[in-house]
Amino acid sequence: MKPLSILRPVLLPALSALALHGQAALPESLTRQLQEAACVHLDFVQTRTLAALSRPLKASGSLVLARGQGVIWAVQRPVAITYVMGPQGLLVVNGDGTRERKSAQDSPVVAQMGRIVTAMTRGDWKTLDGLFTVAGTGRPEHWEVTLQPKGPTAAFVKGIRLEGGRFIDRIRMEEPGGDHTELLFQHQRMDAPLSEAERRLLAPEPGS
Numbered sequence: 001m002k003p004l005s006i007l008r009p010v011l012l013p014a015l016s017a018l019a020l021h022g023q024a025a026l027p028e029s030l031t032r033q034l035q036e037a038a039c040v041h042l043d044f045v046q047t048r049t050l051a052a053l054s055r056p057l058k059a060s061g062s063l064v065l066a067r068g069q070g071v072i073w074a075v076q077r078p079v080a081i082t083y084v085m086g087p088q089g090l091l092v093v094n095g096d097g098t099r100e101r102k103s104a105q106d107s108p109v110v111a112q113m114g115r116i117v118t119a120m121t122r123g124d125w126k127t128l129d130g131l132f133t134v135a136g137t138g139r140p141e142h143w144e145v146t147l148q149p150k151g152p153t154a155a156f157v158k159g160i161r162l163e164g165g166r167f168i169d170r171i172r173m174e175e176p177g178g179d180h181t182e183l184l185f186q187h188q189r190m191d192a193p194l195s196e197a198e199r200r201l202l203a204p205e206p207g208s
Contacts, residue, residue, distance in 0.1 A: 040065045041189040042167075051178040063185075066194060069202040084201045091201070101205075132160075141165050 042063050049056040064072040070086025080095035089103040132147040147160040158174040167188040173181045194202070 037190045038067050039191055039194055041187075041192045042185050043187045045184045045186070046181065047184075048181045049179060064194070064198055066198070066202055072198060072201055082201070086202060088204060093201070 044061060044063055046059045047056050048059075059075050059077060061074045061076040062072075063074070066072075070084060073083040073085070075081050075083075082093040084091040084093065089101060092100045092102070094100075131151070131153045132149055134145065134147055136143060136145045138144050142165050143163070145162040147157075147162075149157045149159070154176070156175065158176050160174070161172045162168060163170045167185065169185055171183040171185075175181075
């Protein structure tokens, strides 16, 4: 599975938290919880359907959002690989432990992801104003948000739909070519402490 196909869904938890701000029809408590939680752990199942393939591609793993530090997107199946996104850029940790770091200067995509991750961890709700038009419906126990891209964002995203209640439960992203990705989130834990391994992944490198 190519890194970009994995990394695009990394944006979605950030987008979902940002999209909920200011929507009167949606539960303000969800936004408040996401802002106040120092750390959120959850598990995910990703199904990516490509127009060129007869069967969808599936992946599963865990996600950690640590306020002020970054995001750990750990794919466990079908191939173990971990993506760590934070102020320094993107760190890729392969299953054999080898590491590759990409700075914001290496790729505009990495720079954009870094800005979104930073906005999410700081509660900066204005970051996506120029990227999406947001609409929301529902009740506190079940809501739905749609994101329609603006400008250059439409080149790689046709639309995003998010569903949830107390937490974000499901995200579906449509792409212009007919491909789509669906994420199902389970076992959400708010403010569970970082493990020692997670702290090491998020720690700045010496000399940085």
